[in-house]
Structures are given as structure tokens and as C-alpha cells.
Amino acid sequence: MSLPERLDDLAHMTGFPQFSARFAARTQHGLHLRWTPVIAVALATAGFVAAVSAPSPALTLGFALLSVAQAIGLGLSVLGPIKPFGTLKGVDERDRQLRRDSYLATFMAMSGIAILALIALAGFALVDRWDRERVIFSLPALAFYLLCLLVTMPTLYASWATRPIEDE
Amino acid sequence: MKIHNRIALFRSERGTSRRELADAVDVNPQTIGYLERGDYNPSLELAMKIAAFFDVAVEHLFSFEPFESVAVALRRIDAAE
Numbered sequence: 001m002s003l004p005e006r007l008d009d010l011a012h013m014t015g016f017p018q019f020s021a022r023f024a025a026r027t028q029h030g031l032h033l034r035w036t037p038v039i040a041v042a043l044a045t046a047g048f049v050a051a052v053s054a055p056s057p058a059l060t061l062g063f064a065l066l067s068v069a070q071a072i073g074l075g076l077s078v079l080g081p082i083k084p085f086g087t088l089k090g091v092d093e094r095d096r097q098l099r100r101d102s103y104l105a106t107f108m109a110m111s112g113i114a115i116l117a118l119i120a121l122a123g124f125a126l127v128d129r130w131d132r133e134r135v136i137f138s139l140p141a142l143a144f145y146l147l148c149l150l151v152t153m154p155t156l157y158a159s160w161a162t163r164p165i166e167d168e
Numbered sequence: 169m170k171i172h173n174r175i176a177l178f179r180s181e182r183g184t185s186r187r188e189l190a191d192a193v194d195v196n197p198q199t200i201g202y203l204e205r206g207d208y209n210p211s212l213e214l215a216m217k218i219a220a221f222f223d224v225a226v227e228h229l230f231s232f233e234p235f236e237s238v239a240v241a242l243r244r245i246d247a248a249e
Contacts, residue, residue: 047206060229090196091192092195092196092199093210093213093214094195094196095196098179127171162202162207165201166201168186
């Protein structure tokens with residue numbers, strides 16, 4: 001058996017090729033995941049609030065919740081109705097429009113949330129006299145939170161903006 | 169602005185499935201479903217491709233005003249005769 005064939009077998013053993021084949025088959029359909037992104041956004045928001053509201057152990061819990069939300073968000077981008085950038089097969093004009101609208105709504109929400117959160121963090125830090133360490137940890141928490149929104153909100157928008165089409 | 173269409177009627181008349189029409193105009197079958205349900209307004213290119221597939225003018229398939237139903241059209245023709 002040649003080296004490329006051995007490598008192919010190894011790749012097959014991971015199960016990823018089978019998953020990719022199933023994914024390619026479902027790109028025609030894209031699941032409407034209405035409540036999963038809501039849960040992910042709620043977890044991320046709770047995580048962000050926990051991470052900035054109090055020092056450890058709430059900080060650790062906050063980052064743990066943000067990590068769970070991020071993991072869910074990454075799954076959404078594979079299974080949800082939005083086809084990933086760079087995918088040409090099975091992407092038509094409606095898919096492109098849905099993707100464009102979803103990301104536009106996401107970026108608008110992220111911009112607003114980022115501005116409000118920065119103002120709120122600065123305000124709390126001044127009024128509540130946060131120590132330096134807490135301020136330092138609150139900024140990566142905000143960045144992580146915005147990253148969670150980036151991977152969850154497009155699916156949230158697309159899943160609620162459209163109703164699934166029944167098969168003939 | 170909502171664009172009304174008669175794709176479902178033409179498709180039914182010709183016995184064409186969503187998938188056959190979708191393959192002919194190079195979109196996903198779901199997009200045909202969204203078009204028929206009025207949830208998506210097609211681009212000019214897609215509208216012209218669909219009209220060409222059914223061999224009719226674009227305005228016979230798409231309109232800013234709701235299309236007359238078949239029953240109403242038949243009654244109107246009967247009344248005219």
C-alpha cells in the first residue's frame with residue numbers, strides 16, 4: 001500500500017470524510033436552527049456578565065460559558081442555513097443574499113454592543129474603582145463575547161428571517 | 169416591494185418538479201420554493217431564465233400586482249362570451 005493510500009485510510013478512520021460527504025449532501029437544505037443560537041447567545045451573554053462582574057471564580061465560570069457558546073456557534077456555522085464563505089457548490093443568489101443580510105445584521109449588532117460595552121466597562125471601572133487586573137481581564141472577555149456573537153448571530157438571523165421550505 | 173409570480177401554476181401545468189426547474193435555471197430547489205411562496209424576489213437574470221424556461225415573456229410570470237386566479241379568469245371569459 002502506498003503512502004498516499006495509507007494517509008487516505010487514516011483520514012477515513014477519523015470519520016471526517018464521511019461527515020464531509022453528509023455535509024455536502026445537506027448543503028442543499030441547511031437546517032433552521034431557531035433556538036440553538038438563542039441558547040448560545042444567552043450563554044455567551046451570561047458568560048460575559050459573569051466574567052466582568054466579579055473576580056475568580058466567576059471569571060473562570062464566565063470564560064467557561066463563553067467557550068461553550070463559542071463551541072455551539074462553530075457547530076451552527078456547519079449545520080445552519082448559511083453556507084460558508086468560499087463555498088461555490090450549491091450556493092445560489094438567494095444563499096448569497098441571505099448570507100449578506102445575516103452578516104450585515106450581525107456586524108450592526110456587534111458594533112452597537114461593542115460601543116455600549118466599552119462605555120459601560122469604562123464607567124464601571126471608574127465608578128466602582130476596579131483594580132487593574134479586573135480591567136485587564138474584562139477586555140479579553142468582551143473580545144471573546146464579540147467573537148461568540150460573530151459565530152452565532154448570522155445563524156440566529158437567518159433561521160428567524162426565513163421559514164423552511166417543505167420538500168415536494 | 170413584493171413581486172407576485174405564477175411559477176407554481178406554470179410548473180404545475182407543465183408537470184415540472186421544483187428540482188427540474190431549479191437545475192434548468194441553476195439555483196437550489198429551495199430557492200424555487202421561496203420564490204413560489206413569495207418570500208424571495210428574484211434577480212432580473214433569474215426572472216429571465218425562468219421565463220425563458222417556460223418560453224413566455226417575463227411579465228407573464230412576474231408582476232407587481234397580484235395575478236388573477238384561474239377561476240376568476242374563466243368566469244371573466246364566460247361572461248365575455
